[in-house]
Amino acid sequence: MKPFDIVIVGGGGAGLYAAMEAMKTNPALNIAVLSKVYPNRSHTSAAQGGANAALANKAKDDTVEMHIFDTIKGSDYLADQDAVEVLCSEAPKIIRELENIGTPWSRLDDNTIAQRPFGGAGRPRCCYCADKTGHTILQTLYEQCLKKGVIFFNEYFALNLSVNGSRSKGLIAMNMKTGAVEAFPARTVIFATGGYAKMYWNRSSNAAGNTGDGQAIAYRAGIPLKDMEFVQFHPTGLRKSGLLVTEGARGEGGYLLNKDGERFMSRYAPEKMELGPRDLVSRSLETEILQGRGFDSPAGKYIHLDLTHLGADLIKSRLPQIREMAMNFEGVDPILEPIPVRPTAHYSMGGIDTDNYGRTVMEGVYAAGESACVSVHGANRLGGNSLLDILVFGRIAGHTAALEARKFEPAAISEDEVKDQLAELRSSMQPSGHYERYGELREELGQTMAANVGIYRESSLLKKGIAEVAELKERFKKVRVSDSSDVFNTNLLQVLELKNMLDLAETVAAGAFAREESRGSHTRTDFPTRDDEKWHKHTMATLIDGHVKLGEKPVTMGRYELQERTY
Amino acid sequence: MTVSTDQHKEGKRDVTFRVFRFNPQVDSKSYFDDYTIPVERGITVLRALNYIKEHVDASVSFRAFCQAGICGSCGMRVNGISMLACTTQVWDMLAKSKEEGVIKVEPLRNLPLIKDLIVDMDPLVDKMKHYSNWVDSTMPESEMGKKEFLVSEEEFLKYDKATDCILCASCVSECSILRANKEYVSPAVLLKSYRMNVDTRDSMHDLRLAELVKDHGVWDCTHCYRCQESCVKSIPIMDAIHGIREDALESRGMKDTSGAKHAEAFMSDIExxxxxxxxxxxxxxxxxxxxxxxxxxxxxxxxxxxxxxxxxxxxxxxxxIKAFRSEFREMSEHVKQDHKSHKK
Structure with missing residues (x-):
């Protein structure tokens, strides 16, 4: 295949924005987007709430500066302040740009883009389209990429980077439709593959495919992953499925109630109440449940999210998807009854270490969105900042790669390398003797992560988690792929995804064990306070000789000094 | 909504899933496999399929991603009707089964079959491209990001519901025209075209409309309403199709097409x-x-x-006929008035 200038792995918000921007920057470039699903299926579509930008449409006194401060404070001061400045200053521009190309934002009475309050934000600055914001943004970007003639390789599963010393030669991927392993020689590769929170499996709000493929590929190629221990638990996952009820439901005025009917957030965040930051609200729910003030059911303990006082009209117009989901998956109509919820693994703050331009340490390899860690979210991401992150940094990565692509000489990927990959796949498909079921391993991975590397962490639990993940990795070697078909082998696909999750689970658990403090989403009951002296730094996980090796990187500070984080 | 009421009181029972199978590498024609598994009340068809894949037969192939009814991956036919497996309750489908305790699962129609429950979505994407299913902004690229278009609620409401479409292709699968003519534009693409055409930020309304009134376009629809009935997001797709037709006839004077002439001949006969x-x-x-x-x-x-x-x-x-004619004229007058006030 003719070498590409840019191969983008992932067709969600970050990947599509990167593609659009790269084509805009230099239309002469040969650009491809490779995605394991049709781009419009990507998990960006599930983002309900909105994207933050200090447009000051709703609150006239909102400023970029306030957005920056809220984000840094929300991150528990682990975010790099220069990166946050980029995120928040670019925000108004990018939201307007999306508006200009057709995103159907909800509107205020003066016909400007609507904004609503969101957790951890000092002003109502979350721009939204009802509760389908991510869906409409994804559709808009996909439409624009079709318009621009972006070349898509849909339903291709990325296997590995082809590396020569410190340089990437491109990507090796499997065509799902044929089972063929194909080489994508490329001057530059951008990873935009989304998060890794699905390793918590049934205790996760994520799509089945949010298995951190790009992070795992980068990790195997020797690129460091940053702050992997920071996994955000969203306070309001549906009890049975872990599926998400948007923070918008609380933004619109929903209450969290324990079994005594008490709005218990008054004890944890008396000022912000239900709109405290996510880590705090999640911990509050978990504490209520642990202390026996939750409701009991065969599907587990839970808390009530009560919207009944908001009225049928508001629920139908502003939260229609939530109503549909509550009815489909819990059998509850939120107009009439409270929704049963409990915290669910939702977002991965950690990811591929990049600079503010999306560059990784490997020449020609970039990353953006949830698969990257710039870092703008630090130890805890604010609601409405993740859509913003994928848009702003997807665009920056696309722009940077487009400017830099021609600096790199194209390199060929040898046929032998492709054959080796295929042989490896084939051999993994037929282990002899006793074999393991991938479904069971996946289930067990989710259980051990939720129990031992979950909301509340502690030394002995983490040791247990690390040991269990190691054991699962060992058992994985015996997993059998029983579908022998080349055509659309989803059995093989799911096994490969499990491999990626296992590789990354090791880095999450190792980081959580090393970090002897509590910060943002990472709560150690044996180290209950933030320890700025020892731990105001990023953890870096690198694969060395088949094992995770932890290093560190300083946090970039700016005009905001460390402060205690209270709401 | 799909929550069942009191029809099936028992909490758990055995259910047989009769799954369409076809692997192009080995099968010369398709067949069905029966999988009987224990299912609890409250389980969706997708979760049942996942169970079969994990515990019974890993080779059963289907697409699934978000499992929450928003990505549109798991469109398939359950008991003959196209829907999303992830938002469909097994219990509800049992109530509609022809054979007691058996639920039939088949791939979507009108798209090329790849394997088992997986069909090729490329033809749909190609049509989206052909009919320019994107906003071609009136704003030059160099000006973008500087200011917002001001969009009134009235303008927004015209396309709001249409933007719910998740391209699951249930409507494509149910469309009776597509069964006869694979080149037909398809309901999803008509819906998206309508959504673009009523967007005041878009600049290529006329070109898009010119394409839509050609062969295999908007006039081929026979109003069977199956697209609308099967829409998993309850989008009034037929309103969009009528919208495009009215637009073509009334405001753009595109009467020189057989579809338009047919509609006019119809009207004159009735009158x-x-x-x-x-x-x-x-x-x-x-x-x-x-x-x-x-x-x-x-x-x-x-x-x-x-x-x-x-x-x-x-x-x-x-x-x-006399009484009818006067009523007919009155109705026509009403429709005209409606259009006028709508356009304001």
């Missing part, structure tokens, strides 16, 4: 006779020469083979 004059309708729609060459031989054959009765050459006005 004059209160019913259709079938014998002359094709001539008025497609022109005399074309009809003689292309339709007449077929019509004669059909009449000879007794597939259709010969159309009566003269049609008398229906009984009560």
């Amino acid at each position: 004059k006779k209160g019913k259709l004059v079938e014998a002359t309708l094709p001539f008025r729609t497609n022109g005399v020469l074309w009809t003689m060459q292309n339709l007449l031989p077929m019509a004669v054959k059909m009449i000879l083979k007794r597939r259709t009765p010969p159309p009566p050459p003269m049609v008398k006005p229906s009984k009560g």
